[in-house]
Amino acid sequence: MNQIPSVDLRDFLSDDHSKKMQFVEQLGSAFEEIGFVAISGHFLSDKLSEDLYTQIKAFFDLPQSIKSNYEIQGLAGQRGYTSYGKEKAQNAPVGDLKEFWHFGQYEEVAPEDYLYPANITVDELPAFNSVGKEVYQQLEKTALYMLRALALHLRLEETYFDQWVSQGNSILRPIHYPPLTKAPEKAVRAAAHTDINLITLLMGAHGRGLQVQNRQGDWIEAIASKDQLMVNVGDMLSRLSNNRLLSTVHQVVNPPEAGWSESRYSIPFFMHPKATMPLNCLDNCVDDQHPQLYEDISAGDFLNERLRELGLLK
Ligand SMILES: O=C(O)CCC(=O)C(=O)O
Numbered sequence: 620m621n622q623i624p625s626v627d628l629r630d631f632l633s634d635d636h637s638k639k640m641q642f643v644e645q646l647g648s649a650f651e652e653i654g655f656v657a658i659s660g661h662f663l664s665d666k667l668s669e670d671l672y673t674q675i676k677a678f679f680d681l682p683q684s685i686k687s688n689y690e691i692q693g694l695a696g697q698r699g700y701t702s703y704g705k706e707k708a709q710n711a712p713v714g715d716l717k718e719f720w721h722f723g724q725y726e727e728v729a730p731e732d733y734l735y736p737a738n739i740t741v742d743e744l745p746a747f748n749s750v751g752k753e754v755y756q757q758l759e760k761t762a763l764y765m766l767r768a769l770a771l772h773l774r775l776e777e778t779y780f781d782q783w784v785s786q787g788n789s790i791l792r793p794i795h796y797p798p799l800t801k802a803p804e805k806a807v808r809a810a811a812h813t814d815i816n817l818i819t820l821l822m823g824a825h826g827r828g829l830q831v832q833n834r835q836g837d838w839i840e841a842i843a844s845k846d847q848l849m850v851n852v853g854d855m856l857s858r859l860s861n862n863r864l865l866s867t868v869h870q871v872v873n874p875p876e877a878g879w880s881e882s883r884y885s886i887p888f889f890m891h892p893k894a895t896m897p898l899n900c901l902d903n904c905v906d907d908q909h910p911q912l913y914e915d916i917s918a919g920d921f922l923n924e925r926l927r928e929l930g931l932l933k
């Protein structure tokens with residue numbers, strides 16, 4: 620396969636059962652074949668998307684001394700700001716050429732029942748906080764429907780994932796890749812990696828840069844149209860499905876020299892379940908032809924293992 624397939628989430632939401640099942644089939648085969656799909660008909664409006672871009676550009680434009688106030692020790696980069704070059708892809712020699720922010724789950728419970736660290740508020744930019752929350756919730760809703768479709772594809776109850784992802788540990792990560800001033804020796808904007816989580820919804824895959832490795836080992840460009848999000852399978856879902864759904868290696872390459880002066884902004888939403896979700900390979904993905912490939916593990920233990928490898932958790 621040398622192109623990322625496209626699907627329209629409105630088909631899944633339609634009252635027409637055959638359209639709904641056609642979406643399930645298209646999504647399932649895309650995720651079995653290449654692990655990526657571009658989706659339109661999601662819940663994020665153009666206006667909200669533009670608002671978030673405006674806010675994150677304003678944030679990354681703040682002086683470093685102010686941004687650094689939001690880099691909180693002891694949080695393993697789970698909330699707030701992570702400075703340039705800190706995150707390193709698994710097995711990469713040097714850090715990626717990026718800085719980023721994390722919005723996390725918004726919990727409507729008493730503080731003593733909080734599962735997660737609280738979100739960090741940027742005092743200088745009030746709308747940054749409210750727009751981030753709204754985008755988080757619209758992408759979370761979109762991701763929930765994608766997982767419902769995948770549940771049907773895997774012959775599970777349609778709402779199988781709901782209990783695990785409702786109030787889940789998902790993260791919205793606006794990323795800034797600053798302009799390049801000289802030829803980077805080893806580093807690329809984001810070194811080849813797979814995502815850790817269940818599925819990722821990516822805003823901002825509209826220009827060149829993101830590349831996906833197909834089964835033949837070739838790098839293909841993943842470019843979404845303006846109304847599309849790029850969605851891919853992460854390691855948690857490939858593990859759960861005993862590698863039936865592919866968590867595909869991808870990277871963000873540096874632009875040609877003519878494009879060095881431009882920043883890249885992209886915004887992935889990493890859908891994570893609650894830490895207690897078992898990632899044990901599903902019974903209906905294991906048989907004589909497909910022996911179980913992974914040990915049983917919980918989502919929380921798996922995440923911590925991977926954050927350590929990324930250099931974010933000590
Ligand atoms: O910047 C991008 O387009 C993709 C980033 C990415 O793959 C990631 O952060 O996991």
Ligand SMILES: [Fe+2]
Nearest residue numbers: 812813814869
């Ligand atoms: Fe990624």
